[in-house]
Amino acid sequence: MIKNQIAQILRHNGTYPVREVLFLFTLAGVLFFSSLSYAFWLWSPSSGKWENPKYPPIKENAQKQFEFAKQLFEKGDYQRARDEFKRLLKRYPDSVYAYKGEFLLGKVYESLKRPYLAFQTYKDCVANYPYGDQLEDIAERECRIGEFFLEQEVRKVLGLELSLPQEKAIEIFKEIRKQAPYTEWGALAQYKLGICYQRLKKWKEAIAEFNRFINEYPEHSKVVSGDANYQIALSYSESILNADYDQKRTAKAIKYFKDFVIDYPQNEKIKDAKEKIVRLEERVAEGLFKSASFYRQQGYTESARTYYNEIIDKYGETSWARKAEEELEKINQMSNI
Template identity: 40%
Template sequence: MKRIQLTLLCLICLLGGAAVPAQAFWVWTPETNKWVNPKYAVKDTPKEQFEFAMGFFEAKDYKEAIREFRKLLKNYPRSVEAPDAQFYIGKVFEAEGDLMGAFKHYQKVVDRYPFSERSGDIVQQQYDIAVKMLEGEQQRGMLKEIISGSGPDYDVIEVFRTVIKNAPYGPLAAVSQYKIGLYLMEKGMYPDARDEFEKVINDYPSSEWVKAAQYQIAVADSKRSVDAEY
């Protein structure tokens, strides 16, 4: 009997001891009527939450950075910091080599926060992504897949077209239109490429890319005539 009592006493002590540290990680919040773990709770202000997330980003702890940026977007969707949080999610994807993922997250800033001061930065970031895709510089697996045709078709066109859509009169619009034509030339799609080069001439007549587009039209016509002979 004494042995049983001693065993029970030991169990009670063990359970009681285990409960103490567990309780220390949880706090009751009257606002939500819930127990919350401060480690995973959102900060009191969007500014604090953004700075907290940036700490992870700067330390290259991208998994935690995304978690904290998304926490800000969920809890403070209309804050001044929200567009920046979405922007840095795109930066994380780009840092990890997911160019298309980065492009889509950058675009969310434009779509959800059209008056954000990040708009100019985003157009440049998206253009740079398209150039990397066109040149086959993606670090994780793509290599020359897009130009060779073995990769995901037309992603690069989608990105360039989005650059044009986001800033149709911006400095990157004409060159983006020109590079769409180059991409199609590399794919051997000469009639389509010709159409895209004509858009450079018609839509951006004062652009420095007009002469290059005229030259590429001549090349495309030459390629088409050679193909027709065979």
């Protein structure tokens, strides 16, 4: 009937009202697409309902729905497994299988290469079911995801940073610390927080996190071996090497490295620590030498002499010690004239 009316409209060369024409075309479109949609639905005599073969009806209880979704996951059909686990959580949120399903949903997202979605799912799983028996397993998986973001390179376009994956890593490690502080993963997350801040060149925050790690996990292998103390010294060192000279922070870095060398002689980073001490002492000696030169130019010879002597006494192994000796000889020669 609609076809006949449209044909009449066309034969009348547009003499029908525009509103009537639009209505008939709209109605025809609705009926056409409705007929297409019905092609995806079939009548099921057993359930007495129309069913879409692509989306079978949810199972009659949580266990069967969980097992169905799990089978899909084990077969590697991750997209469908994701959908079926979501249906489980929506229909049976209070079931013990909902907890198991949300945990497996996180694993599904890992398989789909969606690590941040996996973390968010694990986080919700712990929040929704805080007494579940998968807490340590979840913390371990979250830790691996955090390490993934920690190791990612910063994405840039035209020199502008698009994202800082280490910030996601910080979010994840803080969540693990809150969820499972007394597990090995909680301890590792605390240590990794310091590493994250180092990658972001936030040295003050890095030092604070490593100190917290030492205080809260004094028996951890990374404390006993001296690794955490090394990271504190390294953070002080890195914070000054590419910045204006800061005598106080430089002195702290030297002290931490020297304490590390004395307290942990078997640590594999001993050689690196000694090299950094030499570099830092060179910088301190250079600063003292510049101060001495300034006072000498201003005519304060005794003040200059004091700085030169300090270089020789405290930093005699540096290249500046020989220069200080030469300047002292000149001062003494001038005094004898």
